[in-house]
Amino acid sequence: MNTLKIDYKNIFYPPGGILMWIIIYLELITFGMALVAFVYYGHQEPEVFHQSRLQLNITFGAINTVFLLTSGFFMAIAVHQFKEKNIAKSSFYFKMTMLGGLFFLILKSVEYYHKIESGISLETNMFFSFYWMLTAFHLIHVIMGMVILILTNYGMTKKNSDTVTEDVQACAAFWHMCDLIWLLLFPILYLIF
Numbered sequence: 001m002n003t004l005k006i007d008y009k010n011i012f013y014p015p016g017g018i019l020m021w022i023i024i025y026l027e028l029i030t031f032g033m034a035l036v037a038f039v040y041y042g043h044q045e046p047e048v049f050h051q052s053r054l055q056l057n058i059t060f061g062a063i064n065t066v067f068l069l070t071s072g073f074f075m076a077i078a079v080h081q082f083k084e085k086n087i088a089k090s091s092f093y094f095k096m097t098m099l100g101g102l103f104f105l106i107l108k109s110v111e112y113y114h115k116i117e118s119g120i121s122l123e124t125n126m127f128f129s130f131y132w133m134l135t136a137f138h139l140i141h142v143i144m145g146m147v148i149l150i151l152t153n154y155g156m157t158k159k160n161s162d163t164v165t166e167d168v169q170a171c172a173a174f175w176h177m178c179d180l181i182w183l184l185l186f187p188i189l190y191l192i193f
Contacts, residue, residue: 020170024177027141031134031181035188038130042193045126049193052127055120060111061190064104065182068142071100072179075172082168087156090168094153097175101146108139131189138181145175 042049078093115121115128122132152171156163 017166017170020173024173027177027181031137031184034130034134034137035184038134038188041126041130046193048125049127052125052131053190053193055118056131056190057111057114058190060107061186064107065186067100067104067107068179068182071097071104072176074100075175079165079168079172082156083165087161091153091157094149094156098146098149098153101142101149101175104142105139105146108135127193134185134189138178138185141178141181145178148174 074093074096078090078097081087081090081093120128122129148171152163152167155161156168
């Protein structure tokens with residue numbers, strides 16, 4: 001019986017598989033539409049959006065950007081090490097990626113705590129409605145990414161692992177999507193208005 005062999009070097013078969021890229025494109029389109037709506041409403045209420053943006057902690061946002069970009073760098077190294085069959089090194093960089101994600105989650109939780117303590121909620125105004133929805137939706141993606149990282153790392157380090165390059169690449173693609181979405185959210189929410 002012939003088995004179908006996927007040619008991973010084929011330009012029409014993206015790293016991590018076509019299904020993962022369909023999910024990534026759908027997520028980017030969803031966030032993109034929300035950001036377009038945010039900009040639209042920002043032009044309707046420029047003073048409210050400007051005063052609201054000034055209540056955000058740019059330092060926290062910038063540090064979280066560094067956390068995610070650094071973790072994305074470690075993820076790229078993890079994929080490279082996996083391809084080189086250096087499973088122990090790949091696992092180490094997976095853990096470094098997760099550490100960056102954990103730091104992001106902790107700092108974002110501190111930021112949320114300060115907002116709640118200040119009485120800032122979804123109902124405060126249109127700016128903060130978008131802020132809470134966009135950042136919470138992104139936070140859910142980071143948590144999902146962390147779960148995927150943990151499961152993939154566990155799968156590749158166990159005895160008789162059946163983890164293949166496509167699994168690791170799919171994990172990396174999802175994590176890099178989280179990075180990319182934050183790179184869109186941070187300047188638009190924290191810097192522009």
